Amino acid sequence: MTWLVTGGAGYIGAHVVKAMTDAGERVVVLDDLSTGRAERLPAGVPLETGTVLDHPRVAEVLRAHAVTGVVHIAGKKQVAESIEKPLHYYRENVEGLRVLLDAAAGTGVSRFLFSSSAAVYGMPDVPLVTERTPCLPISPYGETKLAGEWLVTAAGAAHGMATASLRYFNVAGAATPELGDDGATNLVPMVFDRVEAGTPPLVFGADYPTPDGTCVRDYIHVEDIASAHVAAARRLTADRTASLVLNIGRGEGVSVAEMIGIVQRVTGDADLRPRVVARRPGDPARVVASVDRIRTELGWEARHDVRAMVASAWAARRPRQRSRA
Numbered sequence: 089m090t091w092l093v094t095g096g097a098g099y100i101g102a103h104v105v106k107a108m109t110d111a112g113e114r115v116v117v118l119d120d121l122s123t124g125r126a127e128r129l130p131a132g133v134p135l136e137t138g139t140v141l142d143h144p145r146v147a148e149v150l151r152a153h154a155v156t157g158v159v160h161i162a163g164k165k166q167v168a169e170s171i172e173k174p175l176h177y178y179r180e181n182v183e184g185l186r187v188l189l190d191a192a193a194g195t196g197v198s199r200f201l202f203s204s205s206a207a208v209y210g211m212p213d214v215p216l217v218t219e220r221t222p223c224l225p226i227s228p229y230g231e232t233k234l235a236g237e238w239l240v241t242a243a244g245a246a247h248g249m250a251t252a253s254l255r256y257f258n259v260a261g262a263a264t265p266e267l268g269d270d271g272a273t274n275l276v277p278m279v280f281d282r283v284e285a286g287t288p289p290l291v292f293g294a295d296y297p298t299p300d301g302t303c304v305r306d307y308i309h310v311e312d313i314a315s316a317h318v319a320a321a322r323r324l325t326a327d328r329t330a331s332l333v334l335n336i337g338r339g340e341g342v343s344v345a346e347m348i349g350i351v352q353r354v355t356g357d358a359d360l361r362p363r364v365v366a367r368r369p370g371d372p373a374r375v376v377a378s379v380d381r382i383r384t385e386l387g388w389e390a391r392h393d394v395r396a397m398v399a400s401a402w403a404a405r406r407p408r409q410r411s412r413a
């Protein structure tokens with residue numbers, strides 16, 4: 089097999105490329121470098137620049153490298169931005185996927201892995217979200233991921249591709265300092281920003297129906313996300329007819345208050361009391377994965393705990409801090 093990883097120079101993509109090459113898979117990257125960086129790629133992995141929206145370019149890359157499997161990670165991923173620019177999100181995430189699937193089907197690709205998101209569930213009212221929990225996304229971002237899953241499943245069935253849609257829960261951490269997430273707007277990097285500025289971390293609402301009143305999420309180390317892709321790629325390689333939809337999480341809820349406590353202990357700034365501010369619109373109280381299906385289907389489970397995630401994310405930040413000093 090030769091795998092094309094789209095978005096392979098991005099934060100999650102580069103971790104997937106590293107894990108797949110470490111596992112002995114042959115990998116080629118397609119990235120438009122809008123947020124990706126070529127330095128994230130391991131030596132010897134070819135980088136083709138271009139967008140998945142460019143059918144002739146995608147077909148050329150697939151043919152030039154005799155690609156047989158695709159791992160589609162490229163996409164736009166900011167919920168708030170998707171509300172402001174839905175047309176842009178549908179074009180990048182849905183039309184981009186349609187073009188890629190068309191080029192893949194036309195060049196004999198037989199395996200297709202798609203990055204989906206827990207955002208497909210919207211505001212689930214269950215303690216653990218299974219893959220059978222109804223999908224009712226509440227943002228254009230989540231809608232594009234759900235539409236993407238439908239497209240992948242339908243195209244796989246019609247064109248003889250084994251497929252898997254992987255629903256990532258809340259990703260954090262870094263395998264090495266070079267692979268850290270730049271400019272992310274998620275909880276852990278935002279708390280880092282506040283700690284570095286010497287200001288109290290913000291808690292968006294402490295009146296949720298949860299044990300400590302703050303929102304509960306399922307945080308997963310990006311290296312675990314990457315190892316799940318290796319397991320899924322192996323499964324699709326062995327099973328030409330697979331059509332999977334899988335949660336990737338740890339199956340354990342961690343509250344915002346607990347997460348801020350862990351960040352403060354890791355950074356050594358435990359004296360600043362978090363400041364509770366208004367709820368952020370559209371935040372579900374609790375989103376935690378059931379991980380039974382991925383364990384059964386792939387024999388996979390997460391290995392890294394939340395402290396390791398935060399410590400690795402902080403280690404990836406310090407070199408940049410030093411370089412600014």
Ligand code: WQD
Pocket residue numbers: 165166167205206207257258259273274275276278279289290291292293303304305344368371
């Ligand atoms: C986590 C919790 C905030 C910052 C989103 C997308 C999801 C996925 C990951 C895509 C929430 C709270 C945050 C802060 C806070 N996206 N918070 N203070 O919203 O669970 O998931 O990102 O690829 O699809 O929906 O993640 O990290 O933004 O927030 O209290 O300074 O932390 O309110 O409860 P979220 P998040």
